[in-house]
Amino acid sequence: MASDGPEPVGSRGTGVLPSRSAAAGGTEPLGAVLDEVRLGDGGSRAEIVRHTGLSRGVVAQRLSDLAGAGLILDTEFAKSTGGRPARRIHFNAEAGTLLVADVGATSIDVAITDLAGTILASRAEDADVAEGPEAVLERVQDLFDEVLAGASGADGAPPWGIGIGVPGPVEFATGRPVSPPIMPGWNGHPVRDKFVERYGAPVWVDNDVNIMALGEWRAGVARFHDNVVFIKIGTGIGAGVISDGYLHRGARGSAGDVGHIQVTDDRSVVCRCGNIGCLEALAGGHALAREAQAAAADGRSAYLAQLLAAGSRLTARDLAAGATRGDPVCQELLQRSGHLVGAMLAGVVNFFNPSLIVIGGGVASAGDQLLAAVREAVYRRSLPLATRDLLILPSALGGRTGVIGAAAMVADELFSPMHLDTTMSRSGMTDRGGRENTVRVGSPERENNVAQPVGGTA
Numbered sequence: 001m002a003s004d005g006p007e008p009v010g011s012r013g014t015g016v017l018p019s020r021s022a023a024a025g026g027t028e029p030l031g032a033v034l035d036e037v038r039l040g041d042g043g044s045r046a047e048i049v050r051h052t053g054l055s056r057g058v059v060a061q062r063l064s065d066l067a068g069a070g071l072i073l074d075t076e077f078a079k080s081t082g083g084r085p086a087r088r089i090h091f092n093a094e095a096g097t098l099l100v101a102d103v104g105a106t107s108i109d110v111a112i113t114d115l116a117g118t119i120l121a122s123r124a125e126d127a128d129v130a131e132g133p134e135a136v137l138e139r140v141q142d143l144f145d146e147v148l149a150g151a152s153g154a155d156g157a158p159p160w161g162i163g164i165g166v167p168g169p170v171e172f173a174t175g176r177p178v179s180p181p182i183m184p185g186w187n188g189h190p191v192r193d194k195f196v197e198r199y200g201a202p203v204w205v206d207n208d209v210n211i212m213a214l215g216e217w218r219a220g221v222a223r224f225h226d227n228v229v230f231i232k233i234g235t236g237i238g239a240g241v242i243s244d245g246y247l248h249r250g251a252r253g254s255a256g257d258v259g260h261i262q263v264t265d266d267r268s269v270v271c272r273c274g275n276i277g278c279l280e281a282l283a284g285g286h287a288l289a290r291e292a293q294a295a296a297a298d299g300r301s302a303y304l305a306q307l308l309a310a311g312s313r314l315t316a317r318d319l320a321a322g323a324t325r326g327d328p329v330c331q332e333l334l335q336r337s338g339h340l341v342g343a344m345l346a347g348v349v350n351f352f353n354p355s356l357i358v359i360g361g362g363v364a365s366a367g368d369q370l371l372a373a374v375r376e377a378v379y380r381r382s383l384p385l386a387t388r389d390l391l392i393l394p395s396a397l398g399g400r401t402g403v404i405g406a407a408a409m410v411a412d413e414l415f416s417p418m419h420l421d422t423t424m425s426r427s428g429m430t431d432r433g434g435r436e437n438t439v440r441v442g443s444p445e446r447e448n449n450v451a452q453p454v455g456g457t458a
């Protein structure tokens with residue numbers, strides 16, 4: 001399948017569930033069989049036939065193709081309780097590596113993972129996204145080079161794909177940020193092209209809340225839910241939306257930008273997006289840090305005043321620490337933030353009817369008080385039918401949510417019907433063999449054609 005030319009703009013899901021891709025019938029059998037092996041826990045041929053609804057002959061042929069490309073492994077004699085041993089088919093996650101980065105407002109997290117998103121090596125450091133794309137992306141590249149050099153599973157082979165999350169809206173088709181409020185200088189910056197040039201691998205860029213939603217959905221608390229809202233409360237506030245088993249990006253990639261919903265008409269509340277009264281301007285980490293500073297300066301909070309006197313630059317994390325220690329001003333400020341977020345989410349719940357809301361991000365992870373306030377407001381203000389089975393849970397993956405989700409995004413794209421052919425030819429080139437207790441069916445094809453970077457013309 002050719003990948004020259006930009007992908008269509010829109011909400012094509014990256015989180016294809018096996019049941020969905022197979023049941024849809026229109027998805028290519030090759031992708032359906034691979035998804036069944038890749039996203040399930042491995043299974044027998046008979047199970048793959050049953051789960052995909054494809055004929056035994058088609059499944060056998062597709063498994064042979066996938067084995068030829070080194071993408072699956074066939075365990076020869078699995079333990080059995082009697083009778084003929086069943087052969088188990090596994091995804092060969094070690095066939096290649098992915099490079100992923102989660103660029104937050106105040107931090108950079110990078111990792112090298114296998115094709116199943118298992119982290120092989122990672123690095124993290126503080127950063128300020130407001131320093132602009134040149135400086136920040138150079139740090140990402142330096143950290144990429146470090147994990148490439150340090151991962152034992154990588155052995156110098158180029159990555160199969162690269163995924164990058166940034167804290168603002170991204171036009172997914174071109175991999176360029178679009179007027180991101182907390183990222184001065186990033187508007188329209190060719191983030192994707194820069195990495196395609198340097199690493200010669202296909203690159204996907206997305207809003208960090210989208211990849212965090214994917215991470216929780218693939219490997220965290222949202223695994224068994226098809227309608228999920230992941231809300232990130234960090235320096236900014238945003239949401240990633242899984243709708244009926246697909247990541248919903250919206251027509252232009254800005255779905256879930258809930259931080260800029262207006263929650264007050266107080267003209268003194270000016271948001272960094274230029275509007276008045278945004279949720280983020282009242283309840284985000286930036287706003288909380290400002291409140292913490294004020295409460296320390298005028299002595300309302302003894303705890304914060306002490307930190308300020310010791311020379312600290314106060315952050316939302318200090319507020320959370322103060323709340324945990326029982327400081328009433330810190331508790332009140334966090335509760336107010338939680339109630340504002342919860343009131344907004346109540347509207348989202350009425351509109352979208354998710355079965356799960358996952359709360360993550362730097363501010364949210366700092367304490368239970370905020371989560372309790374969010375819960376209280378959502379349950380109080382949403383319609384009873386919408387909250388009957390609604391769960392509101394903290395992120396299970398914490399600081400790793402973004403990189404795990406970025407790996408899921410890249411793998412889903414590499415193995416999507418649009419890119420699978422290119423990925424398989426690349427696979428033949430770089431396959432490094434299987435695990436000790438398994439044998440590969442067929443032999444990998446060696447080809448010299450280099451995979452075209454996705455969207456390299458964009």
Ligand SMILES: [Zn+2]
Nearest residue numbers: 260271273278
């Ligand atoms: Zn705003």
